[in-house]
Amino acid sequence: TTGASSNLDSSTTVESMEDNPDGGCHIYRNGYYGTGISVVEGILEVNIIQMTSIQMTESQAENSLVDFVVTCQGSLPTDVCTVVSDPTCQVSKSVVCDPIIVTDECLLTIRRAFEEPGTYCINITLGDDTSQALASALISVNGGEAT
DSSP: OEEEEEEETTEEEEEEEEEOTTTOOEEEEEEEOOOOOOOOOOEEEEEEEEEEEEOOOGGGTTSEEEEEEEEEEESOOSEEEEEEEOTTSOSEEEEEEEEOOOOSSOEEEEEEEESSOEEEEEEEEEEOSSOEEEEEEEEEEOSSOBO
């Protein structure tokens, strides 16, 4: 396909020529092309403002549960993904994604389970149809306590 364009009376003229593989003929098209651009705000910032261990009974102690309180700026997210990695944030151990409903203020609590004590890198990503934003933190899980 070859094309040429010119600017006439602040309108754009597009001319194209296409090869027809069946007969070797050429098709010429002349016309105008227009498009619209929508600018969206997107999710601008994500912050983990609190990490709290959930106290469990001894019979439930196989997993440590931690609540992450997260805020964001910009548009409201529709999904959240949490990536738990090693302390260097290089080797992923688990990924959990969930749809969420945030109605007017971006303040949500995300509960995640940790199978064993240790230090972990946590990446929390909030997303919508047009954007994503990420917050990271190091967390030390020690038998039901998180710091």
